[in-house]
Amino acid sequence: MSKREGLEGIELLGPLGAFLGPILFIAENIADQAEEALLDEKPIVHELTRLGADLDAGRIEENDFYEREAELLERLEWITQQKEARLR
Amino acid sequence: MEQSELTAPFYLYAIARDSADLPKLLEHSPVEGAGQPFLLSANGLVAVLSDNSKDRYPISRKNLMAHKNVVEQMIRLTPSLPVRFNTIAPSLELVRARLLTEKADELKNKIKSVEGRIELSIRATWLDEAKLLERILEEDSSIRALRDSLQNGAGHQERIRLGQMVENAILKRRDALGAKLEAYLKPLVEDLARGTLPEGVVANLSLLIPESQLEQVEEAIYTFDAENDLTVVRITGPLAPFTFSEMTIRWSDDEDES
Structure with a gap:
């Protein structure tokens, strides 16, 4: 038996998961576009989840976690920028 | 704070139920370089905003955490709905008219559905x-x-x-x-x-x-x-x-x- 409380401030999947999650309310009706727009981001969220799990199980150190998380967020940022550029 | 002194655009963190005891400013740090988060009220609702926002913020731990911390402070004060990271409003008038007024009923129902959760x-x-x-x-x-x-x-x-x-x-x-x-x-x-x-x-x-x-x-x-x-x-x-x-x-x- 083993359990580890969330390390303070380590979990981004609240705001980030939602950032990629279901969209419940929209001022303008763009729900379909928004759903489609999430396809490319999902593998990165998958990787971020795996990274969090590796940290939970002690397979990586906290420093490595932050480093790899930053890389994944940069990829996410890059994808977002590409998409925004395409919309212009 | 006088609204005329505020600089557009505005970073939007959350929409919440208004109440008399809410502070005018929140304590948590804003997204990078923006003004201290303040409340704009109309129709029994408040929008949590920072003035002097960038046009967009890169996705990074620092920026996501700033957003999250402001939202979570707000949720401890009053039932609130988080707004998606990187939502920037060009003017306060737009927030007041298009969200807090036009969408008032929808927002209030949504707030009720997460109240106490x-x-x-x-x-x-x-x-x-x-x-x-x-x-x-x-x-x-x-x-x-x-x-x-x-x-x-x-x-x-x-x-x-x-x-x-x-x-x-x-x-x-x-x-x-x-x-x-x-x-x-x-x-x-x-x-x-x-x-x-x-x-x-x-x-x-x-x-x-x-x-x-x-x-x-x-x-x-x-x-x-x-x-x-x-x-x-x-x-x-x-x-x-x-x-x-x-x-x-x-x-x-x-x-x-x-």
Whole structure:
């Protein structure tokens, strides 16, 4: 038996998961576009989840976690920028 | 703060129910370089905003945390709806007219639906893969038999077959454990969302629960944990109900209004 409380401030999947999650309310009706727009981001969220799990199980150190998380967020940022550029 | 002194554009963190005892400014740091988060009220609602925002913020831990911290401070003060990261409003007039006025009823209903609820994120992970493998060999005689026969030297095909059998056994066990955890939680939660399951992850759930159920949910997870020595369970939260109530807002007529 083993359990580890969330390390303070380590979990981004609240705001980030939602950032990629279901969209419940929209001022303008763009729900379909928004759903489609999430396809490319999902593998990165998958990787971020795996990274969090590796940290939970002690397979990586906290420093490595932050480093790899930053890389994944940069990829996410890059994808977002590409998409925004395409919309212009 | 006089609104005339504020500089557009405005970063929008959350929409919330107004009440007399809300502060004018929030304590948490704003997104980078923007003004201290303030409240704009209209029709019994408030928007939480920072002036002097950038046009967009790069996705980084620092920026996401700044957004999250402001939202979570707000949720402790009054029932609130998180707004999606990187929502920028060109003017206060637009926020007041298009959101707080035009969408007032919709927003109030949505606020009511998350009032008194919190989000917990639950992730179960295989703790020790060597031990998992050992357990699978112990419990599955056909895998054990194949493994033993391979020790006398065996072909490539058999090795692949053994690998697949082990993999299937792990997935089967993962699904059974995930179903068991959900069965413990289901009666206690109002809503449940399943997240992605990368290799090594047994269950990945977001739960929407009434605040009063927090202890029971934690109890259920401890029970699950006590019954399963192969997994480690991480509880994150209580969080703002980002997964269940976050709003995406687009301003269709930016140009006319800004």
